[in-house]
Amino acid sequence: MDAFIAQVLSGLVTGGIYASVALALVMIYQATHLVNFAQGELAMFCTYLAWTMLDAGFPYWAAFAATIALAFVCGVVIERVVIRPIGESSVLAVVVVFIGLLVIFNSLAGWIFTYTVKPFPSPFPAEPLFGNHYVSSHGIGAIGVTLVVLALLYAFFRFTSLGLAMRAAAQNPVSARLVGIRVGWTRALGWGLAAAVGSIAGMMVAPTVYLDPNMMAGILLYAFAAALVGGIDNPWGAVAGGFLVGVLENLLGAYVIGTELKLTVALVLIVGVLVIRPSGLFGRVTVKRV
Amino acid sequence: MSALLEAGQLEAWYGATQVLHGVSFSMAPGSIATLLGANGAGKTTTLRALCGMVRTRGAVRLDGQSIAAMATEDIVRLGVAHVPDGRGTFLDLTTEENLRLGGYARGNRRELAGDIERMYGYFPRLKERRAQQAGTLSGGEQQMLAIARALMLRPRLLLLDEPSFGLAPLLVAAIFDILRTINAREKVGILLVEQNAALALELADQVFLLETGRIVIAGAAATMRDNDAVRRSYLGY
Numbered sequence: 001m002d003a004f005i006a007q008v009l010s011g012l013v014t015g016g017i018y019a020s021v022a023l024a025l026v027m028i029y030q031a032t033h034l035v036n037f038a039q040g041e042l043a044m045f046c047t048y049l050a051w052t053m054l055d056a057g058f059p060y061w062a063a064f065a066a067t068i069a070l071a072f073v074c075g076v077v078i079e080r081v082v083i084r085p086i087g088e089s090s091v092l093a094v095v096v097v098f099i100g101l102l103v104i105f106n107s108l109a110g111w112i113f114t115y116t117v118k119p120f121p122s123p124f125p126a127e128p129l130f131g132n133h134y135v136s137s138h139g140i141g142a143i144g145v146t147l148v149v150l151a152l153l154y155a156f157f158r159f160t161s162l163g164l165a166m167r168a169a170a171q172n173p174v175s176a177r178l179v180g181i182r183v184g185w186t187r188a189l190g191w192g193l194a195a196a197v198g199s200i201a202g203m204m205v206a207p208t209v210y211l212d213p214n215m216m217a218g219i220l221l222y223a224f225a226a227a228l229v230g231g232i233d234n235p236w237g238a239v240a241g242g243f244l245v246g247v248l249e250n251l252l253g254a255y256v257i258g259t260e261l262k263l264t265v266a267l268v269l270i271v272g273v274l275v276i277r278p279s280g281l282f283g284r285v286t287v288k289r290v
Numbered sequence: 291m292s293a294l295l296e297a298g299q300l301e302a303w304y305g306a307t308q309v310l311h312g313v314s315f316s317m318a319p320g321s322i323a324t325l326l327g328a329n330g331a332g333k334t335t336t337l338r339a340l341c342g343m344v345r346t347r348g349a350v351r352l353d354g355q356s357i358a359a360m361a362t363e364d365i366v367r368l369g370v371a372h373v374p375d376g377r378g379t380f381l382d383l384t385t386e387e388n389l390r391l392g393g394y395a396r397g398n399r400r401e402l403a404g405d406i407e408r409m410y411g412y413f414p415r416l417k418e419r420r421a422q423q424a425g426t427l428s429g430g431e432q433q434m435l436a437i438a439r440a441l442m443l444r445p446r447l448l449l450l451d452e453p454s455f456g457l458a459p460l461l462v463a464a465i466f467d468i469l470r471t472i473n474a475r476e477k478v479g480i481l482l483v484e485q486n487a488a489l490a491l492e493l494a495d496q497v498f499l500l501e502t503g504r505i506v507i508a509g510a511a512a513t514m515r516d517n518d519a520v521r522r523s524y525l526g527y
């Protein structure tokens with residue numbers, strides 16, 4: 001029983017990471033109907049920026065905040081410089097660009113920081129919180145950070161006019177222009193926010209998996225599964241999907257298929273959802289008028 | 291005094307297909323004009339061309355300022371509100387969020403709450419539905435919402451594409467009354483595209499008759515009611 005609880009809790013910890021990356025994917029999907037394959041690599045690259053600052057002696061939370069800001073700028077710049085010019089062309093062109101970005105970030109990180117695995121510090125104490133023996137304080141802290149990020153995003157989209165404008169632009173760009181929303185900029189802002197959320201996920205996962213250029217590869221796959229399970233058009237579904245996939249992955253890995261085959265769980269989920277319920281568990285089934 | 295809106299030799303294309311072939315007209319400040327024409331004549335396209343939603347060539351001036359090359363969102367920010375063909379409602383957002391968005395481009399955010407109440411005054415039904423998803427409103431309610439959303443901009447020019455579409459006659463009369471009030475009280479110029487020509491002629495000061503992308507007749511509404519061609523084609527007597 002103890003081991004079972006421990007598996008569930010550590011599943012929730014990784015699930016929080018998947019939830020953040022899935023949320024970043026959903027945010028870009030909602031605005032552009034594209035899945036950003038480079039989301040994970042961007043997060044990894046930003047985590048290296050954090051590492052560089054920490055290495056230079058910055059206090060943790062200062063580096064944390066600066067990384068989020070840099071990630072945001074990075075996201076905006078990528079949208080403006082790379083995505084926007086190809087915006088209206090074919091899906092294939094966009095996919096190629098995403099894969100290009102993925103490869104570029106990966107090799108850039110390898111080239112600048114080498115492929116040696118680096119330890120990355122956690123801001124949370126080393127001894128377990130509240131004397132529990134199930135989950136590390138970093139695990140609890142990471143979940144806490146994830147939940148704070150989610151709450152902030154919720155408040156932004158729900159209560160500010162800019163958040164409302166972004167939702168409007170994602171839903172109906174033509175009407176959004178007709179009320180004076182600069183749709184191009186709301187898209188860039190969406191990319192910035194997604195990159196910022198991704199960078200937080202990167203900094204939260206790096207202490208556990210260690211920092212290397214391929215750190216996010218598996219995570220992106222799980223996050224993609226999470227987004228699909230929850231419904232790619234539903235931010236809440238993506239978050240719930242993230243936690244669900246995290247726990248499922250751990251339990252199946254521990255009791256059913258063994259750790260070597262864990263990544264297949266993600267693939268099976270992806271294919272399963274696409275075949276059985278493409279709108280996801282919480283996604284809206286769109287009825288097309290004919 | 292310059293015209294509120296002036297279009298000069300306006301042409302418009304969808305892809306390679308030219309739909310407008312040199313549309314010219316002008317509207318006096320604070321006036322109501324109506325654009326009549328058969329299905330497919332290019333009425334919707336004219337409204338789209340005026341606010342930069344299709345590829346165009348030619349001149350468009352708003353109070354003397356050229357807006358022909360501007361992006362839609364910048365034209366809107368100059369005070370041109372457009373109730374588009376199909377209403378353009380944000381279906382997943384609530385009624386009140388739709389109204390807030392209508393005032394998004396306005397400089398003064400503090401007046402928004404008051405203006406939303408003003409719209410509820412014009413359309414009490416919308417107040418009852420304020421927290422409801424706009425997609426679940428009835429067709430008529432959505433049409434009211436589209437007009438209220440446009441008015442939230444406090445526009446100097448209101449472009450309306452078939453505001454009576456799908457509405458019961460009583461409601462149409464009510465909406466036209468509101469348009470008349472708004473025009474009189476707030477000096478909003480209105481360019482109206484309407485299938486119900488009798489109603490449109492009653493409301494409008496000026497009439498433009500569009501035929502396959504060209505204006506073929508223009509004149510005061512009062513004289514148009516007696517114009518044989520207009521009567522036969524649009525009034526049915």
Ligand SMILES: Nc1ncnc2c1ncn2[C@@H]1O[C@H](COP(=O)(O)OP(=O)(O)OP(=O)(O)O)[C@@H](O)[C@H]1O
Pocket residue numbers: 304307309327328329330331332333334335336
């Ligand atoms: N999105 C589009 N793509 C291609 N052609 C279009 C498009 N919209 C309209 N057209 C064409 O442009 C012409 C003018 O259409 P428009 O919608 O402006 O007519 P309308 O006068 O508003 O007609 P209705 O009374 O039916 O609303 C039509 O021949 C139509 O087929």
Ligand SMILES: [Mg+2]
Pocket residue numbers: 333334335375451
């Ligand atoms: Mg039309």
